[in-house]
Amino acid sequence: MKTIIVKIVLFASLFFAFAACSNDGEVRETDVTAVKKLYEPNDGRAIILKASDNASVYFEWEPARAEDNGGVLYEVAFDKQDGDFSNPVYLLASDDNGAATSATIKHKDLNRIAALAGIESAQQGTLKWTVYSSKSYKAVKAEEERTLILTRLAGFAEIPEQLYITGDATEAGENLAEALIMKKTDKGIFEIYTKLTEGKTFKFVSSTNGTPEEYSVDGEKIVLGGTNTVAKTGIYKYYLDFNIGAFTMKEVTKVSLFLNWSQKKIELPYKGLGLWEVTNQNITGLSGNDNSDDRYKFRMESSAGETEWRAIRNDSKPTGDASYYYMVEKNNVEQWTDNEVWKTPSTTGWSDKTYDITFSLNAQSEYTHNLVIK
Template identity: 55%
Template structure:
C-alpha cells in the first residue's frame, strides 16, 4: 500500500527531475550538448576476424559527455567507409539502455553487414571507421575522435535463405521449379540433402519454388549467386550447404547396406528415390549359430569420403514401438562392436528363414530413420 507520504516523495522527485532538465530560464528546455571526447574500445586500428557463431560479438565503449556541460545525453554509434566523413553514415546503432549507456555490444553478424555496406567483399579484409554521436532533442554532435576498425569478413551471405530447394534437369524433380525438392534445414543457414543426380545435366539451388527467388550454384569450394552446376557421375549425392560461412561439402554415395553385427553380413539396399534406400520381401537364409541368433544390427554407407556407419544415438534394446527407436545418426568410427548404439531384430528366433521389408530413409521431410519389418 502507498501512503500519502510516499506519494508526496514521488511527486517531489518527479518535479525535481523536471526542474533539473530546465535551465535558469524557467520553462526553457536544457538543450546544452557537447561531443564525446574519448573513444575507449575497441582501440584504433583494431583487427577483427569475424566468426559465424551467433554469440560472437564486439564490445564498444566511450566516455560520457560532461554532465556539467551538457546534462544527460543519449548516444549512438556510427559507422562509415574508411574515407567517409560521417555526414551520411552507412550504419547507426543505438547504445545500450535505450541510448543512455556509454557502451553497446555489436554482433559479428551485424559487423559483417556493415563491412558489406562499406564495399568489403566476403572473406576479404578492409577498413571501416566508427565514432559516437551524442544527442539531445533535435541536436546531434559527432565525437572529435574517429577510430578505424580492420575487419575480415565472413565468407557467407548477408541475406540467408529461410529454406532451400534443389532443381534442374539433373535432379529427381526435373527442371520444373514447382517440383523442386526441399532440403533439410539443420540450423539457420545450414541445409543438406541426399538425392540422385544425372551426370552432364544442370542443377541449381533456389530459395523458393515460386515468385521471386534467389538462385545459387557451386564453384570450387564456394556457393555463388546464379548459375548452375553439374556432377561428373550419375548417382546419389549428399550436399551440405552453409550460407553462414559460404561453403559446401559433397560426397558421392555408392552403397548403403544393412549390417549384422555378429556375422558381419552386408545386405545391400538399392536406392529407391527421395533419399530412401530399401528392399521388399528380402529373404535372409543360411545363417547358423551366433551368426543367426545375435540380433544386433546397424547400417553402413560407402561413399567418395570412405565408409561410415548409421547407428542409434543411444539404444541397446528390442523395438519399443516408438518412432524414435528407429532414428539414426551418422558416425565415422567404423567398427564391428558399438554396444549402446545399435538396434535389435524384433524376432527372438534368429535372422534366417524370414522375409523382410527394410527401408533406410534420409528423406529431408522428417527425422533420419529406418524400418525393419518381418513379413
C-alpha cells in the same frame, strides 16, 4: 548469451562432483590456480579462414593446478578486441570434454565466433582469447591474453529460410513448382541426398514460386546465380552452409544393412527421393551368436569414405515409438559401438526369414529406417 548460461549450468553441476569436504563433512569449493602461460597460437597470429572441414587452429596452454591435486577443467574464451572478458562473446570447452590443456578449433567455428564479435563476412578483424580453469563452479581467468587476426569466410548477408534443388538433372525435373526441398539442419544450413543425371544441370533456389533467389556452387563456395552440370550419374549428398558461404558434396555408392555379430552386409538398392530399399530379402545360413545376436546398423560407402548410420540414443529393445528408428551418421566404423546399435523385433534370430528393409534419408521427414519380418 546461450553459451554463458550453459557454462554456468555446467560449472554448477560440476561443483557437486568435484567439491571437496572439510573434516566435519561440510562441502566447500576446491580452489584452482590460473593458467600462467599461453603457448599456441602466437600473439597476433593472422589467419585467413578456410571453408574446409579439415581446417583448424590448435590452441595450447600451461596446466593449472587444483588444491586437491585432482583434475582441472578448461574453457577457451573469446572476446572483442576491446573486450575485458567480463562478458565474452563465446566459450568453448577444451579437448577431451574440457580436461585437456589444448583445443583444436575448426575454422568454421572461428568464423562464427568472429561474426559474434562483429567482424563482417570476408573482412579482417581482431579477436582476443584466453583460458579459464576451474575445479567447481568458480572459473579462474588465465594471467595472459592473446589476439588473433582473422579474415572471415564470405558468408551470405541474406540467408534463405528454406532451400530447394531443381533442374533437369534432378529427380523432379526443371519445373520450379516441383523442386525438391532440402533438409534444414540449422539456421542457414541445408542438405539433401538425391540422384543427379550426367550431362544435365541443376541449381538451388529459395522458393518454389515467384522469382526466388538462385544459387550454384563453385570450387568450395556457394555463389549467387548460375547452374551446375553433373559430371557423372549418381546418388549425391549436397550440404550447403550459407553462414560461411561453403558447401560439401559426396557421391554415395552403396548402402547396406550390417549385422553386428556375423558382420554380414545386405545391400539396399536406391529407389529414389532419398530412399534405399530391398524387399523379399531372405537370410539363411546363420547359427549360434551369428544368428541370435540381434544388433544391427547401416553402413554407407561414398567418395568421402565409409560411415555408419546408427540410432540416436538407444541400446535396448524397440519401444514401439517411431523415434526409436531415427538415425544419425557417425564416422567411427566399428563392429561394436556402445549405445548406438539397434535390436530387431524378432526373438528367434535372423536366419531363415524374409525381410523388407527400408533406409530413408528423405529430406521431408526424419532420417529413419524400417525392418519388416514377413
